[in-house]
Amino acid sequence: MSHPFESLPTTPYADELIDKAFSRAARAGRAKSGVDAQQSMLLTAANIISDNLENVVTAWPDFDALDPFYDNLADAIVGADDLRQQLNEIGWASRKATDIRHEYERRLHGDDETARKLRKQAFARLADVVEEIDDDLRAVSEAREQLRDLPDIRPDEPTIVVAGYPNVGKSSFVNSVTRAKNEEATYPFTTTQIHVGHAEHEHIRYQLIDTPGLLDRPPEERNDVESQAVSALEHAADAVLVVLDPSGASGYPLDAQRALRDDVAARFDVPVLSVYNKIDRLDDGERGEFDDAEFQMSVETGEHVDAVLAAVIDAVGYEPELPIDDE
Numbered sequence: 001m002s003h004p005f006e007s008l009p010t011t012p013y014a015d016e017l018i019d020k021a022f023s024r025a026a027r028a029g030r031a032k033s034g035v036d037a038q039q040s041m042l043l044t045a046a047n048i049i050s051d052n053l054e055n056v057v058t059a060w061p062d063f064d065a066l067d068p069f070y071d072n073l074a075d076a077i078v079g080a081d082d083l084r085q086q087l088n089e090i091g092w093a094s095r096k097a098t099d100i101r102h103e104y105e106r107r108l109h110g111d112d113e114t115a116r117k118l119r120k121q122a123f124a125r126l127a128d129v130v131e132e133i134d135d136d137l138r139a140v141s142e143a144r145e146q147l148r149d150l151p152d153i154r155p156d157e158p159t160i161v162v163a164g165y166p167n168v169g170k171s172s173f174v175n176s177v178t179r180a181k182n183e184e185a186t187y188p189f190t191t192t193q194i195h196v197g198h199a200e201h202e203h204i205r206y207q208l209i210d211t212p213g214l215l216d217r218p219p220e221e222r223n224d225v226e227s228q229a230v231s232a233l234e235h236a237a238d239a240v241l242v243v244l245d246p247s248g249a250s251g252y253p254l255d256a257q258r259a260l261r262d263d264v265a266a267r268f269d270v271p272v273l274s275v276y277n278k279i280d281r282l283d284d285g286e287r288g289e290f291d292d293a294e295f296q297m298s299v300e301t302g303e304h305v306d307a308v309l310a311a312v313i314d315a316v317g318y319e320p321e322l323p324i325d326d327e
């Protein structure tokens with residue numbers, strides 16, 4: 001399985017496309033002579049240009065039809081309105097190349113010399129049309145590069161988002177309950193990496209998303225792209241686990257960590273559980289002070305780790321769709 005932007009074809013720049021169209025046209029022309037050669041060159045060049053440009057446009061999925069998770073992300077990264085506009089321009093150029101072909105097909109008659117002149121005129125106009133959309137081709141090419149590397153997060157798979165301040169043990173938890181490690185993907189718009197791991201429970205695959213640097217700041221400190229990314233996570237999440245570090249080792253005051261938990265609980269529409277990690281660093285007396293979270297655990301010693309995973313999976317409450325027995 002893959003995400004909707006994974007297999008977008010490369011987008012040619014104006015120069016590349018013009019070179020390709022004209023060199024193929026020259027080859028086609030050499031196979032014929034006289035006016036026929038000029039007609040053949042015109043047809044080849046115009047078709048290559050209009051087909052290639054049309055392919056660029058049709059390769060893109062319709063943003064409105066995308067899962068909101070990808071729609072949000074794509075919008076955050078490249079700006080859906082800009083992209084739509086650029087694709088419109090490219091579509092216009094594709095049709096324009098066909099119009100030019102039709103116009104000159106009718107005029108390309110008479111003596112060889114006139115036919116050659118007209119064909120050259122047509123080529124100049126084709127080149128102009130393609131040059132005119134060079135900016136759009138470059139923008140679309142860049143959008144493709146950025147979206148191609150999106151992590152393979154599957155909106156249809158039950159999803160657990162793991163949040164919390166830096167250094168509290170989010171990645172340690174995700175790694176210990178998943179076979180992850182190498183299942184990492186990069187969000188191009190954050191300074192850190194997002195990690196995706198999978199845990200299986202009763203033959204159902206759960207997706208755990210570790211979100212360093214995304215959910216550890218108050219909303220007003222996020223830039224636009226980060227806010228969009230958080231919305232995308234909100235769409236994807238079926239449950240959230242907020243990890244807190246009561247030991248002081250993470251360097252973040254507990255007040256701030258609790259405030260973050262409240263913020264996450266307010267923002268997400270799904271069950272939000274929280275867990276105090278690193279309890280191996282607390283003595284029994286201290287443990288009793290941290291009773292405002294559902295759980296305590298130590299990823300270091302493994303204490304309660306499986307129970308926490310089981311509880312979060314339970315909170316997801318995923319019911320697989322069973323085939324309907326209609327007999």
Ligand SMILES: Nc1nc2c(ncn2[C@@H]2O[C@H](COP(=O)(O)OP(=O)(O)OP(=O)(O)O)[C@@H](O)[C@H]2O)c(=O)[nH]1
Pocket residue numbers: 164165166167168169170171172173212213277278279280281297298299300301
């Ligand atoms: N003593 C103790 N140390 C832990 C425990 N869990 C994690 N650590 C340590 O805490 C440090 C931070 O753990 P990470 O899993 O990298 O924390 P994180 O939340 O992913 O941090 P960021 O990716 O920076 O946001 C590491 O040195 C871990 O070994 C625990 O239960 N007990």
Ligand SMILES: [Mg+2]
Pocket residue numbers: 170171172210212
């Ligand atoms: Mg981490």
